[in-house]
Amino acid sequence: MKFDLLSTDAGSKARAGTITTDHGKIETPIFMPVGTVASVKGVHQRELKEEINPDIILGNTYHLYLRPQTEILKKAGGLHKFMNWDRNILTDSGGYQVYSLSARRKIKEEGVKFKSHIDGSYHTFTPENVMEIQRAIGADIIMAFDECTPYPCDYKYAKRSMHMTHRWLDRCVNHLEKVDPFYGFDQTLFPIVQGSTYKDLRKQSAEYIASVGAEGNAIGGLSVGEPAEEMYAMTEVVTEILPEDKPRYLMGVGTPINILENIALGVDMFDCVMPTRNARNGMLFTAHGTINIKNKKWEDDFSPIDEMGITFVDTEYSKAYVRHLFSVNELLGKQIATIHNLGFYMWLVREARKHILAGDFTTWKNMMVKQMDKRL
Structure with a gap:
């Protein structure tokens, strides 16, 4: 295994690197x-x-x-x-x-x-x-x-x-x-x-x-x-x-x-099991806060799950539809939520990497922490 440290953020100890194994490269974080x-x-x-x-x-x-x-x-x-x-x-x-x-x-x-x-x-x-x-x-x-x-x-x-x-x-x-x-x-x-x-x-x-x-x-x-x-x-x-x-x-x-x-x-x-386990319980993580998709407030919300999401489920399914799937205990709801949450976690670490390489990680991180610390 080989690790190449590419960049360290000026305002923190955040690092961007690459791990290389026989099965390919791993971009960190x-x-x-x-x-x-x-x-x-x-x-x-x-x-x-x-x-x-x-x-x-x-x-x-x-x-x-x-x-x-x-x-x-x-x-x-x-x-x-x-x-x-x-x-x-x-x-x-x-x-x-x-x-x-x-x-x-x-x-x-x-x-x-x-x-x-x-x-x-x-x-x-x-x-x-x-x-x-x-x-x-x-x-x-x-x-x-x-x-x-x-x-x-x-x-x-x-x-x-x-x-x-x-x-x-x-x-x-x-x-x-x-x-x-x-x-x-x-x-x-x-x-x-x-x-x-x-x-x-x-x-x-x-x-x-x-x-x-x-x-x-x-x-x-x-x-x-x-x-x-x-x-x-x-x-x-x-x-x-x-x-x-x-x-x-x-x-x-x-x-x-x-x-x-x-x-x-x-x-x-x-x-962490959190993105998959919480998905199965109806909790969706987003850049603007956490959604409990089981809440009645989403019953007639036909907007996409997450317009900024990176996976197909984020724009192909509405909040109202996913809430319905959970309300009738349909397995597809848990699958959709799981794909969304894993996609969000992957987006988060890759976005962190971009900002480390760009030199503005700390500013971006502080903004993201404030945004994500909300219940929508």
Whole structure:
């Protein structure tokens, strides 16, 4: 993997760059649509490519390990071929699922024993077998196995967990060297900074992660319930330390405003289920604020969903029609909303990139934050 830093905004730490892998270029800053189980919910790959047009999407090791299972993916020739996606893929290692399955798992130094949410069967993830699973999945960028701590989190627990995450990283790095890629292209490992919302722990973790010398680095354990101000404070601590010549990935973030504020702090990559999950609940993000399409006020509004939108759904369907689809629980309504929201997120990061390259990102960002912080 190669990262070229093209420009940094004069009024902030916002960066525009290009990541190049064996599956093509990724222009940063970038948002990665979440395709947890080899599918971005409700969206055909053709629509994903032609309308939303991301350079990279995200899959999840935990879910793909359980279904369809790695043997099926191996037989298919890897996740790219299985889901007919010829662009970049990043896989989360399962650390977040370990966090979210708190009632179903037990964490030890060796790894994590957990119960499947599907059938209750027991499984164990270790740094070593998670590397093997991600080799079998075949993503371009793979994540180190870590523990994502909850919020709020006791300082002693956060410190113990952070050090264990560092030890697990060392095991990931060592084992990855013993297991070659399966499908003829390179895979790049990103380690993950932890430390909850404690500035000294975040600083210590960022320094350790930076010392590993990986080709890219991630920031985990945020967007788990902490106030946005704490998220920004921790991100700023970490981006001050992580090397400038490597891409920085903030995991699981976030709202459109969160994304712009973290771009301003020097983050390059984002993923979040919010655009797809909120779409299925009738929430549409736009440059001028958020629409709850279920509200009665849209019942006879025959204007397009979003005249400035980049996807076909934005101008082909009216607000009244989409509200009707939601009111009768028609699946098409959720699909339309999903395509719109993903298109908007993609427009947002690409517009941010244009303004970074043009040198006026901060002014544009401040205007956008004010506009988007409205309920329409």
